[in-house]
Amino acid sequence: MKFFKEHRKFISLIAILSFIYYGNTLLNEYALDDTLVAYGNESVKKGIKGIPELFTRPYVKHERHTYGYRPLTQITYAIEVSLWGFNPHISHFVNVLLYFFCCLSLFAFLKFLFPDDIFLWYAGTLIFLIHPVHSEVVASLKNREVMLAFLPAIWGCRFIVQSTREPTIKNLLRKFITGTALITLGMLSKASAWVFLLLSFVIILFNYLTAKNKKALLTIIIIILIAVSLIYIYKGTRFLVVEGFRARQYQPIENPLILHKGIKSRILLGFVSWLFYMKKIFLPYPLISYYGYPVIQMPSSFFDPTVIISGLTLLICGSAGIYLYFIKKNPMGLAISMYVVSLLPYLNMGAIVPGIVAERLAFEATIAFS
Numbered sequence: 001m002k003f004f005k006e007h008r009k010f011i012s013l014i015a016i017l018s019f020i021y022y023g024n025t026l027l028n029e030y031a032l033d034d035t036l037v038a039y040g041n042e043s044v045k046k047g048i049k050g051i052p053e054l055f056t057r058p059y060v061k062h063e064r065h066t067y068g069y070r071p072l073t074q075i076t077y078a079i080e081v082s083l084w085g086f087n088p089h090i091s092h093f094v095n096v097l098l099y100f101f102c103c104l105s106l107f108a109f110l111k112f113l114f115p116d117d118i119f120l121w122y123a124g125t126l127i128f129l130i131h132p133v134h135s136e137v138v139a140s141l142k143n144r145e146v147m148l149a150f151l152p153a154i155w156g157c158r159f160i161v162q163s164t165r166e167p168t169i170k171n172l173l174r175k176f177i178t179g180t181a182l183i184t185l186g187m188l189s190k191a192s193a194w195v196f197l198l199l200s201f202v203i204i205l206f207n208y209l210t211a212k213n214k215k216a217l218l219t220i221i222i223i224i225l226i227a228v229s230l231i232y233i234y235k236g237t238r239f240l241v242v243e244g245f246r247a248r249q250y251q252p253i254e255n256p257l258i259l260h261k262g263i264k265s266r267i268l269l270g271f272v273s274w275l276f277y278m279k280k281i282f283l284p285y286p287l288i289s290y291y292g293y294p295v296i297q298m299p300s301s302f303f304d305p306t307v308i309i310s311g312l313t314l315l316i317c318g319s320a321g322i323y324l325y326f327i328k329k330n331p332m333g334l335a336i337s338m339y340v341v342s343l344l345p346y347l348n349m350g351a352i353v354p355g356i357v358a359e360r361l362a363f364e365a366t367i368a369f370s
Contacts, residue, residue, distance in 0.1 A: 018100040025092045025139045033142040036060045038077045039086045047082035051075055067248035072188040073145040091141050098147040099138045103129045105154050112158055124370040131366050132284040136359040143360050148189035153196040156182030160200040164219050195364050197227045198341045206334045254354045256298040268299045270349040275310035276357045277343050281369050296356045339368035
């Protein structure tokens with residue numbers, strides 16, 4: 001392919017750096033959560049023969065918990081079992097390889113999105129590659145799901161955005177359907193792939209504001225309808241297809257919103273969550289395996305210093321984003337908007353997040369940061 005020939009040196013650099021940064025994980029064994037979804041899973045143990053079962057079983061089936069639907073993630077483990085049995089070192093190698101493909105896909109995405117900004121292609125990809133907040137995703141086999149969702153979804157986002165540039169409605173729909181299918185495929189690894197529909201919306205709206213493309217406006221309307229539909233279809237599929245599926249029951253130690261009900265509590269914890277991600281993305285230290293309660297404290301009022309600082313950063317970020325996005329139509333405004341939109345689903349203001357916050361949930365937001 002022309003793309004690989006033109007950028008073979010940089011692609012080689014991405015591969016080398018991926019293994020320099022995460023090659024030490026190849027020595028790792030299985031971790032605690034891996035037993036739930038990989039080597040402790042009865043269907044995965046059957047290898048390829050167990051794949052049909054994975055489409056009708058919950059992601060986690062434990063004596064206390066039965067929840068989730070991520071068959072494609074577990075299929076990768078089943079294939080590994082058939083090829084070389086349970087070998088954590090090879091599984092970690094697969095994770096690093098997937099991370100290389102994620103970085104390569106981001107490079108292609110940035111090149112498509114900003115065709116004239118060569119510096120951004122290279123700098124953005126390298127910043128993404130070396131960002132320490134990704135260590136949870138790459139080093140944990142259980143969190144392979146994040147990369148498996150990311151890979152088809154970022155290409156799906158590209159196809160959806162590209163659809164607005166097509167000369168005919170037929171080609172527009174073809175690209176849009178392809179993009180939506182890829183994002184849906186990503187959701188079979190983890191529902192977080194849905195975020196790329198929101199990113200498509202942000203990018204296309206920006207293009208519409210700058211170029212007044214009527215096809216972009218049509219695509220925006222379709223995206224809104226598809227985004228809402230996908231959520232309900234995904235949730236409905238879990239209950240209809242998965243045997244014994246039930247919604248996850250959280251414990252207070254996983255998220256204090258179990259005990260602290262009401263909109264006020266959600267907003268307060270949302271501010272805390274926002275500040276957490278700001279700190280971890282801009283100053284990724286220290287990084288730990290699990291936050292939850294009491295590592296993350298529930299603020300008592302809007303006058304809590306954490307809430308005030310978080311509110312100020314959100315106000316500055318939001319104001320700058322709106323000004324640069326809508327008024328100046330500056331690409332920096334697009335980046336800020338993508339950053340905010342990527343984090344919105346994980347701020348506990350809507351859905352409750354197990355563990356309150358997690359570094360892996362910032363994976364998509366680091367695209368905009370880069």
